[in-house]
Amino acid sequence: MFPSLADLLATARVVSLPMATRFRGIDTREALLLEGPHGWTEFSPFIEYGDAEASSWLSAAIDFGWNATPPGYRDEIPVNATVPAVPAEAVQGVLDRFPGCRTAKVKVAAGDQTLADDVGRVRAVRDALGPTGRIRLDANGLWTLDEAEHAIHALAGFDLEYVEQPVESIEDLAEIRRRTRYLDVPIAADESVRKASDPLAVARAGAADLLVIKAQPLGGIRAALDIVGQAGLPVVVSSALETSVGIAMGAHLAAAIPELQFDCGLGTASLLAADVTSSPLVPQDGAIPVRRVTADAGLLERHRASVDRRDWWLARLTRSHALLAG
Known part of the structure; x- marks a missing residue:
């Protein structure tokens, strides 16, 4: 309709x-x-x-x-904690908002911070999660090629699950993937999917090991599922900093993907100090349920x-x- x-x-x-x-x-x-x-x-x-x-x-x-x-394949979605570009001493307070999450996505490459700040933040996350926790980084395409290579080398020792959009263009993604292959750190594409005129170009170029998929920017659940089916790569379903109503859309997308190998970035309602529902979709035991949300x-x-x-x-x-x- x-x-x-x-x-x-x-x-x-x-x-x-x-x-x-x-x-x-x-x-x-x-x-x-x-x-x-x-x-x-x-x-x-x-x-x-x-x-x-x-x-x-x-x-x-x-x-x-x-x-x-x-139709969905699961009724709950495992999710990651999201750590903004906060000082290292603030990391534990952020993680406390994501109970049970054993994966953390850490924002890096913020314009007002240095690589040393990023290293300190990631170290604090590793200390908080322990050796079995998973850490992924998100640079939002803000590094140059040389900056990305230097930063990934500096941060690889923290046992990274992957680095999301370290550079902006598809060509640079392919190049940074080539340059850092010896470090065994997978490269994920986000902006190169959701902001591209052709969201499948990054997969065809072999420029990423996995894709970050977001329901709203890609035109909805069905449009996103079509991209997932054609790309042939593992995916992480993530949010766009939505209310719990928007998070519910992402949860239904994640539920409809046959193989979901990674924790999803759908716990971001925890970054809000208020929501539109008295039953927000925030993580409990590291997961959120798949359900629609009624605004209050x-x-x-x-x-x-x-x-x-x-x-x-x-x-x-x-x-x-x-x-x-x-």
Whole structure:
């Protein structure tokens, strides 16, 4: 089903949620929630994204709210902790928000920090998780080739599960994978999948060992499953810093993938200081359940965005809907 703009506007609610820890340079996360025939869904492209990119997120929201979800292979999803670019002494406090998680994704390459800061943060995570814990890094494509090679060499001793998007382009991903092969650290692609005009190009180029898949940016569960099926690589399903409503979309995507080798990045509701439901999808014993989430009217009201921000989001919704309808 493809709803009209009036259908979407009838239930649209815009919220502004405080973050428990600053992440991606933001202290609050804004999102637009919609209620369709199959339940609540979410439209929350990051503020800086243009309308063409945002329209894929709306396609995902419509798919989740107006269509039944595909059948799943599991009813809970093991998830990783997410450690923002915090000082080493703050690491344990972040990990405490992810009870039972034995995998941690650590943000590195932040512009206001040094490689020494990254090493200290990763060391603190390794100390907290112990020798059996798994550590993956995420550079968001912010290193140059030479910086990535130097950093991976410096951090490989912490027994890394993989490094996510160490460099920006597909060509550089292929090259850093070649340069660091001797270190036996797999390379994962994220932005090269979700922000690419051709999300399968990175797989065809042999530029990554695994793919990070996110439901909203890729246009929804069915579109993401199609990419997974064609890519022929292991995948990690991750979130886009959504509310629990958006996390539920990712959980249903992860449930529908036949082989799920890695813990998923779907525990990020723990990075929020507030949510839109009284039963948030936060990790318990290292996993989250696969279920739809109902937004709580009281929480939607408590965290409603200001009038100007609401209007900004409704205008964005209108433009993105026009792109999809066209």
